[in-house]
Amino acid sequence: MLNGKRILLIVAGGIAAFKSQELIRLLRKRGAAVRCVLTEAGAEFVTPLSLQALTEDRVYSDMFSLTDESEMGHIQLSRDADLLVVAPATANLLARMAAGLADDLASTVLLATDKPVLAAPAMNVRMWTHAATAANVATLRGRGVAFVGPNEGVMACNEFGPGRMSEPEEIVAAIEALLAKGRPLAGKRALVTSGPTREAIDPVRYISNHSSGKQGHAIATALACLGAEVTLVSGPVAIADPPGLKVVKVESADEMLAACLQPGAVDVAVCAAAVADWKAARPASAKLKKKPGAAPPSLELAPNPDILATLSKAGPKRPKLVVGFAAETENLVANAVDKRRRKGCDWIVANDVSPAAGTFGGERNTVHLVSAGGVEEWPTLAKEEVAARLADRIADHLGRPRPAAAAE
Numbered sequence: 001m002l003n004g005k006r007i008l009l010i011v012a013g014g015i016a017a018f019k020s021q022e023l024i025r026l027l028r029k030r031g032a033a034v035r036c037v038l039t040e041a042g043a044e045f046v047t048p049l050s051l052q053a054l055t056e057d058r059v060y061s062d063m064f065s066l067t068d069e070s071e072m073g074h075i076q077l078s079r080d081a082d083l084l085v086v087a088p089a090t091a092n093l094l095a096r097m098a099a100g101l102a103d104d105l106a107s108t109v110l111l112a113t114d115k116p117v118l119a120a121p122a123m124n125v126r127m128w129t130h131a132a133t134a135a136n137v138a139t140l141r142g143r144g145v146a147f148v149g150p151n152e153g154v155m156a157c158n159e160f161g162p163g164r165m166s167e168p169e170e171i172v173a174a175i176e177a178l179l180a181k182g183r184p185l186a187g188k189r190a191l192v193t194s195g196p197t198r199e200a201i202d203p204v205r206y207i208s209n210h211s212s213g214k215q216g217h218a219i220a221t222a223l224a225c226l227g228a229e230v231t232l233v234s235g236p237v238a239i240a241d242p243p244g245l246k247v248v249k250v251e252s253a254d255e256m257l258a259a260c261l262q263p264g265a266v267d268v269a270v271c272a273a274a275v276a277d278w279k280a281a282r283p284a285s286a287k288l289k290k291k292p293g294a295a296p297p298s299l300e301l302a303p304n305p306d307i308l309a310t311l312s313k314a315g316p317k318r319p320k321l322v323v324g325f326a327a328e329t330e331n332l333v334a335n336a337v338d339k340r341r342r343k344g345c346d347w348i349v350a351n352d353v354s355p356a357a358g359t360f361g362g363e364r365n366t367v368h369l370v371s372a373g374g375v376e377e378w379p380t381l382a383k384e385e386v387a388a389r390l391a392d393r394i395a396d397h398l399g400r401p402r403p404a405a406a407a408e
C-alpha cells in the first residue's frame with residue numbers, strides 16, 4: 001500500500017504517455033497522492049485535463065507559470081514528494097537528466113530534488129541500445145537513479161526488442177519496493193574503498209591495474225541511497241565522484257590505508273578497491289634512464305599493507321561488518337573462501353577478473369557472496385544492481401527496521 005505517500009509523476013513525450021493515466025489510477029487506488037509535471041512533448045500525447053481529472057490536482061507544465069506567491073515554486077515542487085517517477089522516460093529526457101540541464105520544468109525539478117528518482121524508459125529499440133543512451137543510463141545509475149524496465153516487445157514503430165515501457169503494474173511494484181526500502185542505514189557510517197592504487201617506480205612510472213572504480217563507486221552510492229553516511233576512499237579513476245558523499249582521493253596503498261584509518265569508527269567497511277599487493281622496494285627519486293648497452297634495471301618489490309586484513313582485526317574500532325572482495329582468475333569459490341578466512345573479514349564478494357569476463361572496467365559483474373553462512377551465486381547484473389543488492393544485504397545485516405507489514 002502507498003497510503004500517504006506523495007508521488008511526483010513526470011510525463012515526457014512518448015507514445016507510452018497514455019499509460020501514465022492507468023499508472024495514476026493504480027497509485028491512487030493504493031492511497032498515494034499523485035502530482036503531475038507534463039512536458040511540452042508529453043502534452044502532444046496526453047492532455048493536462050485528463051491527468052488533472054485523475055490526480056484531482058493541477059498539472060504543472062511550465063516553469064514560468066509557477067510563482068512562489070500563488071503557486072508552488074519549482075524547487076518546492078521537487079521537494080514536496082517522497083519519490084519522483086519519470087514515466088515515460090524518453091531518450092531525450094534521460095540525456096538532459098544526465099547532462100544536468102534545467103531548461104524546462106521537468107528537468108529543473110529533477111535537478112533540484114533531494115528525493116529518490118525512478119525512471120521507466122520508453123523508446124525505440126535502436127535508441128535504447130545506442131551507446132549514448134547506455135552511457136546516460138550508466139551515469140544516472142551511478143548517481144542513484146533507479147530504473148524499471150524497459151521491457152522487450154513490439155514497439156509502436158513495429159520493431160521488436162527492448163525499449164517498451166514497463167506496464168503500470170510493474171512500475172507500481174517498483175515504486176512500492178523503493179519506498180518500502182526507506183533509509184534503513186540512516187545514522188550508520190560506511191567506509192568504501194574503490195579503484196586501483198598506483199605504486200611509484202620513479203617519479204614518472206608506476207605499477208597499477210585495470211580497476212575503473214565503477215563497482216566500488218556504485219556500492220558507495222547504494223549505501224548512501226539507503227541513508228548511510230559514506231566515506232569513499234578512491235584510487236585514481238576516470239569516473240565522476242558520486243554526489244552526496246565524502247570522497248578521499250589517494251594514489252598508493254599506504255595512502256589508502258591511512259585514509260581508511262582516518263574516519264574513526266564505522267559500522268561497515270566495504271573494500272572493493274584493487275589494491276596492489278606489492279610496491280617498489282626503493283622507488284627511484286629521479287626518472288630511471290636507459291643506459292646504452294646496459295641491461296634493463298631490475299625492480300625489487302616489497303609487500304604493501306593489507307587494508308582489508310587491517311580493518312578486519314578484532315578490536316574496539318573494528319566495524320560491525322567488514323566486506324572484502326576477491327578478484328580471481330581461477331578456482332574462484334575456493335580462493336574466496338580461503339581469502340575470507342585468511343583476511344578475517346565477514347563477507348567476501350568474489351568475482352572472476354579474467355580478461356574474458358570483462359569485469360575490470362565493464363558495466364556488469366557476476367559475483368558469489370561468501371559468508372559464514374555459505375556461498376551464494378548471484379546472476380550477472382549491472383554493477384549498480386550488484387551494489388544495490390549488497391547494500392540491501394548490509395542493511396538487513398545491520399538490523400534494518402522491518403517496514404510495517406503492508407495492510408491487506
Ligand code: PMT
Nearest residue numbers: 211212213214215271274275306307308325326327360361
Ligand atoms: O573497479 P572496476 O573496474 O569496477 O572493477 C571492480 C573490481 C574487479 C576491481 C572489484 O569488483 C574487485 O574485485 N575488487 C577487489 C580487487 C582486489 O584487489 O581483489 P584481491 O583478491 O587482490 O584482494 C582481496 C581483498 O583484499 C580486496 O577486498 C582488496 O580490496 C583487499 N586488499 C588487497 C590487497 C591489499 N594490499 N589490501 C587490501 O585491502
